[in-house]
Amino acid sequence: MLSGSLPISLTTLQALRVLALSNNNLAGEVPDLSNLTNLQVLDLEDNSFGLHFPTLPTKLVSLVLRNNRFRFSIPAELGSYYQLQKLDISLNAFVGPFLPSLLSLPSITYLDISGNKFTGMLFQNMTCNSELVFVNLTSNLLTGELPTCLHWDTKSRVVLYARNCLSNEAQDQHHSNFCYTEALAVKVPHEQKNKKPYAKAVLASSTAGGIMGGIAIVGVVFLAVRKVHGKATFKAPSTGSITERVSPINTAKLLSDASKILF
Incomplete structure (x- = not known):
């Protein structure tokens, strides 16, 4: 027994x-x-x-x-x-x-x-x-x-x-x-x-790539808004900095959070 x-x-x-x-x-x-x-x-x-x-x-x-x-x-x-x-x-x-x-x-x-x-x-x-x-x-x-x-x-x-x-x-x-x-x-x-480690790596890579892609899009939007805002300053005084209205993005934190979800 x-x-x-x-x-x-x-x-x-x-x-x-x-x-x-x-x-x-x-x-x-x-x-x-x-x-x-x-x-x-x-x-x-x-x-x-x-x-x-x-x-x-x-x-x-x-x-x-x-x-x-x-x-x-x-x-x-x-x-x-x-x-x-x-x-x-x-x-x-x-x-x-x-x-x-x-x-x-x-x-x-x-x-x-x-x-x-x-x-x-x-x-x-x-x-x-x-x-x-x-x-x-x-x-x-x-x-x-x-x-x-x-x-x-x-x-x-x-x-x-x-x-x-x-x-x-x-x-x-x-x-x-x-x-x-x-x-x-x-x-x-x-x-x-046999495929599990590979699939896990692909999922991690895809997620990280998606995060980085999202960050890039936000960056492009930020630059576009800033450019428009810069032209507008010749016509009217600015009421505030555009950077004060955009939430700061912590890339390292996003990747860390993704890793926690995956692993």
Whole structure:
């Protein structure tokens, strides 16, 4: 019944080899564990961790993130965890391309990515580790054909791949249009996330430009009025200075106020 987030102090336990916290009520982002160079087993199953895939040491032997709240994509570096034997990232909300290199990791024997929204095309000629005994690709958005290497030694290997859009009909598959439509939909959060800083900068630039443009217009009007007023002084005495009737404009204050609104 542990709750809350993981303490940063975990990142200093460099002799730690096993961290098993499954079936609790823990939440929040997983702290950077890359300095735990001796960590071999990480089990965070059945919590509420997320949203980003954690930063981990590369010598992990077993990694279980099943049934959490992770989303976005998995890092390409995961395909170079050469000592990884078990990888279970099922029942999350991962999107983005599936890494085919996970099938051929030199030590992998158990791979479960089911219950996510991984995209990408599989090919018959992909390579797999001959020691794989369990592969679960169920309920994703994968297209193409199941690799031939996953058909080998079917008596000693469990391979599940239903509810994708693969051409293999041995297990129920969605229509290809379904995977195409869903794949387009799951790309939206990433595009918005990547464009947000750019959009914010454009908004700030546009607002600042609008303020400066307004100041320039006021300045032109001021000069025009002053010019007319200057000509009028030859005909009649002035009753007051034009500068006394124009409110002073503090450019720095306007920009500061705009920044406060935006940021």
